[in-house]
Amino acid sequence: MLRRMDFFDVPVILEIENRCFKNPWSAFAFWELMSNEDCYCIVMANKKIIGYGMACLEEEKIHILNIAVEKEERRKGIGTRILQDMLEYGASNKKRRAFLEVRRRNCAAISFYERHHFNKIGVKRRYYSDDDAIIMERLMG
Numbered sequence: 001m002l003r004r005m006d007f008f009d010v011p012v013i014l015e016i017e018n019r020c021f022k023n024p025w026s027a028f029a030f031w032e033l034m035s036n037e038d039c040y041c042i043v044m045a046n047k048k049i050i051g052y053g054m055a056c057l058e059e060e061k062i063h064i065l066n067i068a069v070e071k072e073e074r075r076k077g078i079g080t081r082i083l084q085d086m087l088e089y090g091a092s093n094k095k096r097r098a099f100l101e102v103r104r105r106n107c108a109a110i111s112f113y114e115r116h117h118f119n120k121i122g123v124k125r126r127y128y129s130d131d132d133a134i135i136m137e138r139l140m141g
Ligand SMILES: CC(C)(COP(=O)(O)OP(=O)(O)OC[C@H]1O[C@@H](n2cnc3c(N)ncnc32)[C@H](O)[C@@H]1OP(=O)(O)O)[C@@H](O)C(=O)NCCC(=O)NCCS
Pocket: 020, 066, 067, 068, 069, 070, 073, 074, 075, 076, 077, 078, 079, 080, 081, 101, 102, 103, 106, 107, 108, 109, 111, 112, 113, 115
């Protein structure tokens, strides 16, 4: 079941975040986004949370900020459902494009976004302390 992220979800989300990323976000980062009315934060949960996504509305675009799925739950379509829900949120708010930054070395995520019709449109050098970011974008609809 997909639902809105809650402040009480943050401890479990942080555990997943720490397992998924070398430079995980802090609890404060999650709280801040959840408090921002332009941001859309969701979790996929059955009995427990197995994935989550965060996105923000920015001018004519929706910015996909983060998607993560527990390792043992990957390749089951969960990332796709989270991403599609965020894209629908953008479309329902009349956004015409979606964009994101992804680590150049994160081949799995780049394949995932390409599968969802995102194209590479640029590079931000040293965007991360140890890697460049690839900027990817897709049109809505
Ligand atoms: C990227 C991520 C969210 C994808 O989640 P997921 O639930 O496994 O994705 P899905 O099952 O919906 O995958 C859909 C398609 O994306 C592509 N894909 C997903 N993972 C892939 C991988 N490891 N290698 C190649 N392609 C991949 C495939 O085309 C896949 O379809 P298929 O399984 O039929 O081949 C997940 O791998 C993850 O949490 N990674 C760690 C966190 C991360 O890097 N997030 C992105 C930050 S920008």
